[in-house]
Amino acid sequence: MAAKKKTIIYNILFVLICGGLFLFLWNAPPETTAHLPHDEDHERFMNMGKKEAEKFCAECHAPDTIAPLPEDHPPKYRCLFCHKRVNQGM
Ligand code: HEC
Ligand code: HEC
Incomplete structure (x- = not known):
């Protein structure tokens, strides 16, 4: 059971990191x-x-x-x- 919880937490982290990266790229510096x-x-x-x-x-x-x-x-x-x-x- 504990192992399964860990997996879920890792999955959530993964999604959050991907989301963060996506936002970062989306907001990339404006072209100059x-x-x-x-x-x-x-x-x-x-x-x-x-x-x-x-x-x-x-x-x-x-x-x-x-x-x-x-x-x-x-x-x-x-x-x-x-x-x-x-x-x-x-
Ligand atoms: C690979 C990208 C790129 C291409 C292709 C390109 N330029 Fe540029 N150009 C720039 C960059 C970067 C600058 C300097 C930064 C800026 O524009 O503020 C610049 C600067 C200029 C400037 C001076 C802007 C200023 O503020 O003094 C002029 C005029 C200009 N380019 C015209 C052209 C013309 C005409 C062409 C086609 C023959 C061309 N450029 C092709 C990227 C490019
Ligand atoms: C009839 C003359 C003429 C033609 C044709 C012309 N330009 Fe220019 N361009 C100028 C002059 C003069 C300036 C500098 C004064 C100004 O900013 O308007 C300039 C400035 C620029 C700048 C700098 C803008 C800035 O903010 O510093 C860019 C980029 C540029 N031209 C791109 C082009 C491109 C790309 C073409 C072809 C599609 C082109 N020009 C065709 C006369 C011309």
């Missing part, structure tokens, strides 16, 4: 990468296909354009995977 801005330059991309939109980014964000990327910018293919468009259910 800048979203695609809502302004004249970017508004037209909000409703475009991602691949379609990404063809235009380099017009202004390649080196020697008006808004070159920072030198320590991470690998940059598929801009919109990281710089999400808010509004549009990601």
